Amino acid sequence: MLRVTLKNFWGHKRRLVGTSLAVILGIAFLSGTLVLSDTMRHSFATLFTQTTQGTDAVVRSSTKIQARGDNVRPPIDESLLAKVRAVPGVQKAIPRIQGLGQIVGRDGKTLGGNGPPTFAGNWLGDKDLDSYHLVAGRAPAADEEVVIDKRSADQGHLAVGSTTQVLTPEPVKVRVVGIAKFASLDNQGGVTFAGFTFHGAQKHVLKRTGKISEILVKGAGGIAQPDLVRRIHAALPTSTETITGKQLNQELQDNVGKAFLNAFTTFLTVFAGISLVVATFSIYNTFSILVAQRSRESALLRAVGASRAQILGSTLAETLAVGLISSLLGFLGGLGVATGLRALFSSFGAQLPGSGLTLKPSVLITSIVVGLLVTVVAGFFPALRAARIPPIAALRDIAIDRSASSRVRLVLGSVLTGAGLVLVITAVIGKGGSYLLQRVGLGAFLLLVGVIVLGPVMAKPAASVLGAPIARLRGITGRLARQNALRNPKRTAGTAAALMVGVAVVTLFTVFASSIKASVNHSVDRTFGGDLVVGPNTRFGPSQGISPKIAAEVSRLPQVSAAVGIGGGLAHVVDKDVFVSVADPLATSRVLNLDVRQGDLARLQPTGMAISKKLADDRSWTVGTKLPVTFPDGAKVTQTVQVIYKSADLAGDYMLPLQAWAPHAPQATDFAVLINLKKGVSIDAARPAVERISNRYPGTKVQDRKQFTDSFAQGINQTLILIYVMLALAVIIALMGIANTLSLSVYERTREIGLLRAVGETRRQTRSMVRWEAILIAVFGTVGGLGLGTFLGWSLVTANSNSSNGLTTFAAPVGGLAGILIVGGLVGVLAAIRPARRAAKLDILRAVAAE
Amino acid sequence: MSSMTAPPETDIVARAVDATKIYGAGETEVTALDHVTVEFPAGRFTAIMGPSGSGKSTLMHCLAGLDSLTAGRVLLGEVELGSLSDKQLTVLRRERIGFVFQSFNLVPTLTALENITLPMDLAGRKPDAGWLDSVIKTVGLGDRLKHRPSELSGGQQQRVAVARALASRPQVIFADEPTGNLDSRAGAEILEFMARAVADLGQTIVMVTHDPVAAGYADTALFLADGQIVDTMADPTPEKVLDRLKGLGG
Incomplete structure (x- = not known):
């Protein structure tokens, strides 16, 4: 055997x-x-x-907001350094200051920031405790001198002696005095680094004197790391931790x-x-x-x-x-x-x-x-x-294959499909409830299995309907193609199913992405009625943000009626680490429509706080509720709820007044500055003035409202393209599946094709016959996938809009879906190339004589 | 030997001149046709007889443009097939030639009627309704036209095949063992029908067969052996044909 x-x-x-x-x-x-x-x-x-x-060992603050x-982590007192150094067994202890700082290249564009962080801090220059080592120039000696990593130097065309800026986030004019490599690499895995002097780093990065980020310790020979940590820890206050x-x-x-x-x-x-x-x-x-x-x-x-x-x-x-x-x-x-x-x-x-x-x-x-x-x-x-x-x-x-029309298949398939549909729809419509995603997931799975079981039953009527125009337009070739697609429904369905799965996923993502875009447009339209926006010009979204000084400068322009910088960061509120938005309340009230339900945003006090209605309802907080807040610098302050707003699209659930936040977040940045112009001032007239300010801040750009929402869409489109590339493989595999099935079918129909050729089918007609069959199969799968993907996309978006603020609007992009259908048809054309050529090349005599 | 003189009053529909077909090369070389010259007159029913391996199928395939010669010429009317491209040959087949094969004559996904009009559909031509009607009536398939081949008996399938061959009014119909797969009664029906098509409708039919009974329906029988035409017999009867075949060692 x-x-x-x-x-x-x-x-x-x-x-x-x-x-x-x-x-x-x-x-x-x-x-x-x-x-x-x-x-x-x-x-x-x-x-x-x-x-x-x-x-x-490393000494740092024990507070962490995540x-x-x-x-x-908040910075720690510089004075701890002496205590650490006094611990027996400590051979060396040096302070480290680390924060964010983007290096500006010679062309005025910011470097890095598309994934790995952009760090600025003090240049350690210690061969034991620092992996950076100079390959050119010298260590910084003045506040405005820096060492930068080699890759940033190469990318930004900066050399020893160049002057440029480091955004922390305010632009700091610096002179590059040294270039460093990280161990054997040009940088630390994509991280950009600008190293100031210790004092320079306190001044520009930490913006505090007497504070440092952490202490790096080298133990004396022979002492084990855990022992060293125990000794240091014993000597320090509990506000620090040592690891x-x-x-x-x-x-x-x-x-x-x-x-x-x-x-x-x-x-x-x-x-x-x-x-x-x-x-x-x-x-x-x-x-x-x-x-x-x-x-x-x-x-x-x-x-x-x-x-x-x-x-x-x-x-x-x-x-x-x-x-x-x-x-x-x-x-x-x-x-x-x-x-x-x-x-x-x-x-x-x-x-x-x-x-x-x-x-x-x-x-x-x-x-x-x-x-x-x-x-x-x-x-x-x-x-x-x-x-x-x-x-x-x-x-x-x-x-002859009869299983396609079996009653068991019809009943089983219908039951599965029905159960899936019911599960998904009830989960989505029923305002959530427990295990929402699990229910949607299970429903989607049942639906997929049901549709696949039903496939062969559907193949016949579907191919019949889809093939009707082909049969009409392409005459006998089209009719033969349709009949060939119909003759073995199980095979047609099985072949189409592969493509259907791929297309369903593509459709799901397409629908999801366009719904996100629509939701963003919707929320921007709803909350921001203004004209211009200053934002970061990084492609992958605000990795660092822009200087809060821009908002202040723009506000002073004569053309501008109000400008608000929206920023934010991490804070510990009551019992949770959360993201809080930060903005000037008065300016916010003049630029944004947050649909305030209680209180007056314009009068939000520095000791106050605004929260979303949803949060207020969830936590049963009302105006007057006192919320203990821990800021990023470790300060613990109590803020009182003074405003409750409905529209959380741009502001999120928590909003702190800038006046409360700024003292505790020295490196605070804005994500964007939203601008309302004075009545009668046109965008074209005001834009140059705003751009003049923007130009002084590298890494920023001015957009009108449409460009602003479009830039969100661009980010989403980029992600979508990446997803399409990933899914292309699945589609290619489905394509090969169709090609393979057709090749086998052509082989199986050798005699029939020979007969057709003998009685007068040209090679071209033969190719066309195989091609149209492939297109029919592909379109059948594509249509199924479009339906399935759109439905699942709808259910996901709807489920999300019930449970969070991000996704509010379902949008099925007609153009995009039509594009998918066309691509599906093209898949058929491509899949048919080889089998069609083979069919056309069949030797008629051998085909007629084949057994 | 090899030349056959047609009755002077008829046109020649197809002819082979010095046709030679060699398969393989060297040791394995097989001469299927050896300088065959033959003419097929219009309006006649010609049977090509011979033992297996005599070259009779090869001759028919070459005459029909399904296979090409090694040397010599094949003409359909005045058109030399050797000079035609695949496309031209295809068009020629569907416009001017009808086929009936031994088995697997019909496209299984098409109905009987669709099979009958297939060559015209492929050409994008509307069939002549009157002619189609009379062909269908003669073949006697009126009530089975909507059926698929799998729902027809072997005899019915062959009748559909003959109807298809006739429907486009080709200059010549080539039939390759059309009764090979049928019982004698169904076979007789098909042969009678073919003979009637020649006698009543003036159709030209060239049939390859090894069955003396089938040859008995033809007007003329050609005998092939070892790639050469060895004899011609007018008004053959099964008995005469059988005797002649015995002489050929078939």
């Missing part, structure tokens, strides 16, 4: 190539993701080990893991998963067809004495072989994917230590297990079907 299996495998190798490709691509994506994330984890581990090398994947260098290393790695790597890996794995699901359909389909085509052969084997188990085993062995070979090839491909992605990262400036890839055996095992699982799951049912072929089938013509 093994010999039969091997012969089969070899005999059908060309047909199996199509199947294998689907698995290979899916596994390549998966293993590439895993290898890359291992590699990056390893790189970051190396990076942070270098960073913390030589540091035995929200939205970000955290802040070992090793703990710091781990913490830094965990932070990157949480903030970036996990999300990144999950993101890629989700798309790898989608590709594999699509691949599963393709494989299932190929094996189904192969089994059907081989049914005579299987029957003959049964007739000459093979048992069912042997046939099942033989077919399964074949799927295993395909799975194993494809998984291995996929794994190898994954190494290429990982190398490519890594190179891509480096080109973005995120240079990481080490070259080469980190290969863990677990990735190889995962790849093979997943690859085998996918192929075997997909191949099991066809194998079972092969085993069920009775010996008598050897003598009969191949039976």
Whole structure:
């Protein structure tokens, strides 16, 4: 039996190539993701080990405010330094000041800020405690002298002696006196760094004297890190904490893991998963067809004495072989994917230590297990079907597939689809309730399974309706194409299902993105009736923000009636670390419409606070409620609720007056300055004046209201493009599935095509016939995917709009969806190229004579 | 030997001149047609007979433009097939030639009627309604026109095939063992019908067969052996044909 299996495998190798490709691509994506994330984890581990090398202990504030994947710690007193130095076993202790500061390049553009942070602080210049070391120039000696990292120098065309600015966020005029490398790298994994003198850093970054961010300690030889930490801790007040260098290393790695790597890996794995699901359909389909085509052969084997188990085993062995070979090839491909992605990262400036890839055996095992699982799951049912072929089938013509119209399928499919629909709709309409997302998720899953079960039942009427115009327009070729798509509904549905899954996900994201855009437009329109906006010009959103001085300067322009800088940061309110918006109350009341329900925003006191109505309702807070607040600098203050507003789109749930915030957040920035012009002043007239101010602040730009909302849309579009690129693989796999099915169909219909050619079908007509069949299948899948994706998009948006403030408006972009439909059709055209050419090239005589 | 003289009053529909077809090369070289020159007059029912391997199917395939010669010429009317492109050959087949094969004559996804009009549909031509009606009536398929091939008996399928061949009024119909897969009664029906098409409608039919009974319906029988025409027989009967075939060792 093994010999039969091997012969089969070899005999059908060309047909199996199509199947294998689907698995290979899916596994390549998966293993590439895993290898890359291992590699990056390893790189970051190396990076942070270098960073913390030589540091035995770190002293810092024990207060930590943490929200939205970000955290802040208040500075500590400089006076602690002497106490630390007095601890026995401390060989060396140096103060570190670290804050944000963007370096401006020679062309006036800010450097970095598209992911990794932009740091400014004091230049340590200590070979034990600092991984930066000078490669040119000298250490800073005056307040306005800085050392910058080599990559920033290269990117910004700055050299020793250059004068430029560092935004902290106010522009500080500085002279570059030194250029440093981080260990062997040009920078610390994409982080830009500007190092001032200790005093300069206190003045420009921390903006406090007598304060520092943390103390780095090197222990005397022979003392263990934990012992050193215990000794230091005993000597310091409880407002500080001391950790070992090793703990710091781990913490830094965990932070990157949480903030970036996990999300990144999950993101890629989700798309790898989608590709594999699509691949599963393709494989299932190929094996189904192969089994059907081989049914005579299987029957003959049964007739000459093979048992069912042997046939099942033989077919399964074949799927295993395909799975194993494809998984291995996929794994190898994954190494290429990982190398490519890594190179891509480096080109973005995120240079990481080490070259080469980190290969863990677990990735190889995962790849093979997943690859085998996918192929075997997909191949099991066809194998079972092969085993069920009775010996008598050897003598009969191949039976016509009747399963498509089976009543069981219709009932089961309808029940599943109905249950899914009901679950999703009740979850969404029913104003949330518990387990909302789980219910939507389960409903979506049932719906997907239901639609796939119903597929073959739907294929016939759907292909009939979709094919009607083709049959009318393309004459007999179109009619033949339609009939071919109809003749084996199960095959058509199975082939289309792969594309449907891919398209559904594409549609879901498209609908979701356009709903976000619509919601942003909506909320900006609702709250901001103004004319101009000054904002950061970074592409990936406000990574650092802009100087709060801009708002003040703009307010003083004669053309401007009011301008408000909206900023914010992290604070601890009552019992939670939260994000609070910060703005000047009077200016806010004149520029924004927050739909205030209680109190008067214009009269919000520095000791007061504004909160959203939703928050007020949730926590049963009212005007007059006193809320204890811890600011980023560690100060604990009580603010009183004085205003309750309804529209939380721009302001969020918490809003503090600038006057309360500014003293406690020296590096406070604004995200944007929103401007109302005086009556009768046109935008064109006022814009140059605002731009003159903006020009003095590098990294900012002036936008009108439309440009402002569009810039949100641009950010979303960029994300969407990235998602489309990820999903392209799934669509390509679906495309190969269609191509593979068609090739098998063409092979199966050799005689028929030969006959058609003999009685006068031209090669062109033959190609057209195959092509239209492919288009029909593709459009069938695309339409299903569009429907499914739009429905799920709607349910997600609606569910979200019930539970939060972000998404309020559902929008299905007609243009975008039409585009998806066209792409779906194109997928059909592309998939048909090879099978159509093959069909047209068939030797008529051989085709007519074929048995 | 090899030349056949047509009755002087009829036109020649198809002819092969010095037609040679060689398959393979070297050791495995097989000469399927060996300098065959033959003419097929219009309005006649010609049977090409011969044992298997005699080259009779190859001759028909080359005459019909389904296969090409190694040397020599094949003409349909005044058109030399060797000079035509695939596209021109295809158009020629659907405009001027009708086919009836031994089996698998019909496209399974099309109804009987759609199969009959297939060549005209492929050409984008409207069938002549009157002619189509009379063809369908003669074939006797009136009530089964909406059926798919899988719902028709073997004999009915072959009748649809013949109707398709007739429907486009081709210059010549090539039939390749049209009764090979049928029982004798259904076979006789088809052959009678083909003979009637020649006698009543003036159709030209060239039929390849190894069945002496089938050849008995033809006006003329050609005998092929080893790629050459070895004999011609006017008004063949099954008995005469059988005798002749025995002489050929078939």
